[in-house]
Amino acid sequence: MRLLITTAQGIEDLAKIEISKLLTKIGALRYIEEKPLNVEGRLLVEVKEVQYRDEKGRERPLEIGTYLSENSRLLHRIILEICSKNLPNIESQEPETALKRIEELVSELPVERYAKVTETFAVRSFRKGNHKITSVDMARVVGKAIFDRLSKFGTPKVNLDHPSVIFRAELIGEAFFLGVDVTGDHSLHRRPWRVYDHPAHLKASIANALLELAKLEEGTFIDPFCGSGTIPIELALRGYQGNIICLEKYRKHLRGAKMNALAAGVYDKINFILGDATKLSEYIKSVDFAVSNLPYGLKIGRRSMIPKLYMDFFSELSKILEKRGVFITTERDAIEKALEENGFEILHHRLIGHGGLMVHAYVIR
Ligand SMILES: C[S@@+](CC[C@H](N)C(=O)[O-])C[C@H]1O[C@@H](n2cnc3c(N)ncnc32)[C@H](O)[C@@H]1O
Structure with a gap:
């Protein structure tokens, strides 16, 4: 067969x-x-x-x-x-x-x-x-x-x-x-736990691909732009034993992430923080791994703000990241510039199809 x-x-x-x-x-x-x-x-x-x-x-x-x-x-x-x-x-x-x-x-x-x-x-x-x-x-x-x-x-x-x-x-x-x-009418990437539908949510299959690329070990993990929580929730469902942090600037999305985590049965496995990723070091002193689907122009609207947002965020990340990070975005120039200026090394790059676009995924340290 x-x-x-x-x-x-x-x-x-x-x-x-x-x-x-x-x-x-x-x-x-x-x-x-x-x-x-x-x-x-x-x-x-x-x-x-x-x-x-x-x-x-x-x-x-x-x-x-x-x-x-x-x-x-x-x-x-x-x-x-x-x-x-x-x-x-x-x-x-x-x-x-x-x-x-x-x-x-x-x-x-x-x-x-x-x-x-x-x-x-x-x-x-x-x-x-x-x-x-x-x-x-x-x-x-x-x-x-x-x-x-x-x-x-x-x-x-x-x-x-x-x-x-x-x-x-x-x-x-x-x-x-x-x-x-044999899957039926709903693709498997549409998880049954998704009760809050973020307008720019990541497919759960891609969230898991990013987690694979990160080669996680035990430690502290953060998704600093967690939206509806796809990446932290999928990580918790994989049985990750480390500390999982889900940080998001907007109350509405963080509430949605909590609702999704409750539906997935992993609410108590995740620490939710309402906060600004460009001030990351104010909330967290050190993390081992960071995996995130960055805000990008096409979906969030004001594209001109992206270069500064990435520059400020990676500057903060450079103060606290101990091991590896994996990030996905359509904004190649903005991320590469921010990575370089903040002393990160790109270990791996690939293109992934998401929502009709090819988006760039980077593994960094
Ligand atoms: C592409 S979405 C992430 C979607 C998420 N992966 C999911 O599956 O739901 C990017 C998120 O970053 C949030 N965001 C934008 N600027 C931020 C900032 N400065 N700090 C933290 N979160 C921010 C947006 O509100 C949005 O929810």
Whole structure:
């Protein structure tokens, strides 16, 4: 069985490590590939069937998709792969030709192995690239091909709102993927604990990627621009035993972070401080690690204030940071200047896809 797994662009290597660890633990890993068909934010994983013993001692097949969904921190979707195929030149093809090609391809696939004709189904679609077709067009023809194929086995039932089986069709450039989405309609990065929705919150998967990059050990940790608390909450959920500090300037967001932490069951694991990160040393004398999603122009509004904000913040951070920091922002020039002027060394830089943008992540010391 093969799984097509989705995550944020730019963290596939970290997702690969996480998946390998989880699958090796249960003896299910055969093979794992980052960026199949050169598509970013995707991994293709071949797994072996494994059994577990239920409470009555009977051997049962382990649902690997469910196991990964429940245990991963970096993944977005787990899809049982039915087809991964390059469709050369599909981006330049006229809608009728491109759609016919997709319909013909899907009509040859054994979808009946994945959905019983008695179960309701729906097709969700995703498209990225310069095609002449839309994702709605694609969902329509894929849905028709599946319906026609299932019709050989009875009367298929479509339910667009609450389907039992969700087929997911993706067309990214020339790469076409079809599978059964075992994650459902909500991506795994949308955590159930998020009761307060900060306008610029970080995806929980990316928060965990930043925490991985920080290579944390025991000590004191701070997110000095914690917003709704995504990074500290995910850290507490990972069982971090050190002191976790969540600092935020605005009362409304700090209250939101507390509500989220309560919903996540980690309220008592985090110290919340209402304060200004540009006066950090007034609140804290020393921290080992700092990980944060910095305010940046596009989302916070007044972009002209960013260079001074970063300069003042990193000047304060340089007084208290003992080990490593990880920061993410769109403002490359402003952060690099502030890091350099305040004596920080950049250990690692990478780009990560977040909210339709590629943002810069830095590991510093
Ligand atoms: C990009 S958001 C962080 C979002 C957060 N990672 C989350 O997932 O909710 C940046 C946060 O920094 C806060 N902020 C802006 N200036 C600040 C300052 N001087 N000190 C502390 N927090 C500040 C903003 O109110 C905002 O909540």
